[in-house]
Amino acid sequence: MANKSDFIGSLAKGLKVIEAFNAEHARLSIADVAEATGFDRATSRRCLLTLHELGYAAYDGKFFTLTPRVLRLGMGALASLPLAQVVQPWLDQLSDRIGQSTSVSILDGTEIVYLARAAQRRVMSIGLMPGSRLPAHCTSMGRVLLAALPEEEARALIDTSDLTPRTVQSVTEPERIMERLAAARTDGYAVIDQEVEVGLRSIAVPLYNAHGHVVAALNTGVAAVQSEASDLAALYLEPLKRVQDGLRRVLR
Amino acid sequence: MANKSDFIGSLAKGLKVIEAFNAEHARLSIADVAEATGFDRATSRRCLLTLHELGYAAYDGKFFTLTPRVLRLGMGALASLPLAQVVQPWLDQLSDRIGQSTSVSILDGTEIVYLARAAQRRVMSIGLMPGSRLPAHCTSMGRVLLAALPEEEARALIDTSDLTPRTVQSVTEPERIMERLAAARTDGYAVIDQEVEVGLRSIAVPLYNAHGHVVAALNTGVAAVQSEASDLAALYLEPLKRVQDGLRRVLR
DNA sequence: ATTTTTCTGTTCGCATGGCGAACAAATCCG
DNA sequence: CGGATTTGTTCGCCATGCGAACAGAAAAAT
Numbered sequence: 001m002a003n004k005s006d007f008i009g010s011l012a013k014g015l016k017v018i019e020a021f022n023a024e025h026a027r028l029s030i031a032d033v034a035e036a037t038g039f040d041r042a043t044s045r046r047c048l049l050t051l052h053e054l055g056y057a058a059y060d061g062k063f064f065t066l067t068p069r070v071l072r073l074g075m076g077a078l079a080s081l082p083l084a085q086v087v088q089p090w091l092d093q094l095s096d097r098i099g100q101s102t103s104v105s106i107l108d109g110t111e112i113v114y115l116a117r118a119a120q121r122r123v124m125s126i127g128l129m130p131g132s133r134l135p136a137h138c139t140s141m142g143r144v145l146l147a148a149l150p151e152e153e154a155r156a157l158i159d160t161s162d163l164t165p166r167t168v169q170s171v172t173e174p175e176r177i178m179e180r181l182a183a184a185r186t187d188g189y190a191v192i193d194q195e196v197e198v199g200l201r202s203i204a205v206p207l208y209n210a211h212g213h214v215v216a217a218l219n220t221g222v223a224a225v226q227s228e229a230s231d232l233a234a235l236y237l238e239p240l241k242r243v244q245d246g247l248r249r250v251l252r
Numbered sequence: 253m254a255n256k257s258d259f260i261g262s263l264a265k266g267l268k269v270i271e272a273f274n275a276e277h278a279r280l281s282i283a284d285v286a287e288a289t290g291f292d293r294a295t296s297r298r299c300l301l302t303l304h305e306l307g308y309a310a311y312d313g314k315f316f317t318l319t320p321r322v323l324r325l326g327m328g329a330l331a332s333l334p335l336a337q338v339v340q341p342w343l344d345q346l347s348d349r350i351g352q353s354t355s356v357s358i359l360d361g362t363e364i365v366y367l368a369r370a371a372q373r374r375v376m377s378i379g380l381m382p383g384s385r386l387p388a389h390c391t392s393m394g395r396v397l398l399a400a401l402p403e404e405e406a407r408a409l410i411d412t413s414d415l416t417p418r419t420v421q422s423v424t425e426p427e428r429i430m431e432r433l434a435a436a437r438t439d440g441y442a443v444i445d446q447e448v449e450v451g452l453r454s455i456a457v458p459l460y461n462a463h464g465h466v467v468a469a470l471n472t473g474v475a476a477v478q479s480e481a482s483d484l485a486a487l488y489l490e491p492l493k494r495v496q497d498g499l500r501r502v503l504r
Numbered sequence: 505a506t507t508t509t510t511c512t513g514t515t516c517g518c519a520t521g522g523c524g525a526a527c528a529a530a531t532c533c534g
Numbered sequence: 535c536g537g538a539t540t541t542g543t544t545c546g547c548c549a550t551g552c553g554a555a556c557a558g559a560a561a562a563a564t
Binding site: 505506507508509510511512513514515516517518519520521522523524525526527528529530531532533534 | 535536537538539540541542543544545546547548549550551552553554555556557558559560561562563564
């Protein structure tokens, strides 16, 4: 930004207030928002009242919750990503053929964002839908996306990730994660075994565009009771690579 | 809002700029945004540059597109709706049993917003995901949700709806739509036959909470080549009502 | 290739919007 | 019931955000 005077502080504050709401904090008071954002209580209050006035938040006299109207804010981004529309039929077909859930995601900072999904039976307790996020370092799709970056860039992202273990199997040492990325780079795919959630294993491959650049990741996830980690490549790598090859001609 | 001075105009402007992006207008210039929002060009420019600075928009030197980060703005709303989490397993089961896609949505103004979905084979060309919207007046779920409102309230929403026909079968006269709502009220369900999209028929029922209030709608959609509209009730009403009954005890 | 039109970047003066402190009242909690 | 916490409100202040105006760049038309 050329000039500091091109920046609108009030808008920035309001967006930070919206981001203060999440699954764990769905219903917040003025004091809650002031604490979560670090803004003055009166500032937080004006932001919340503005959101309420515009229909983005409901207010019961003390607590605020976001309303479905805020979904309009995000739809512009999903809509502007042609990738999701293009890959959906491929995911549906792949999911039908292999009998497992499949997804496509992209990297956004230290997280992956789901763009498209074809779901079979639920194997994860958290519902994953376009827009959902998971940490990149401990997901198969995240690992192939990080592996596609220059090594220093990947390391910087790992260093700023929240490496808090999510299961007892979570890999949390940066050096070991970098090793897994190197392996993913060499193998052309990544497998995770109950690192992001107990009971879930998944395998992912990168998706390339016609120029050979990695633009997304494709995975399938299976219940741990259903397949050993060591079997995932034998079972699913070939169909995933077939979709990878098919999409390479289509994506730009 | 008690005081006009509790309203933050700059925040309101910025949110309107974000909403200017949609599927048809995914990539906008400063002039485009000024035109779409009615704001001064310099104001539009500052909003866009602020969104870019915060990571919500990408900028190529002339055009802006929203980035996946704006999805964080909407996720707080979905997360704060326990309804989506509660109904998902019921949708998955129902979808498996009847072999068709099923969805749950709520009313937001003149539109329905999808909260949850269990998809089988794609019958619609537009991908519907949580957060997607369709006009209420010409969808089966929209009709049962409008039918649950006091009649004057429903009429006011019909009067402010965009009644542009989407297919040759679209019902667009307010009186005829009100008749369809009355029928839905009497029957306890609604069927639409290719009004929202050629090739799609669907049937929906309202979802009640333990207090008997309508809180959402549940539907299944089928390809027109697969079932006649007159057969939908015979084929699917019973399983839909079974889920309706089951959820009545669970929803609050 | 040139001219015209449209768009963007930038500056700047101005008005007021948004800020936060302070106080009173309401609510919550022990 | 008293103390602690939170919310509503007012208000003075000043920095923020606005929009006009101008120059330059880019795009479109000739």
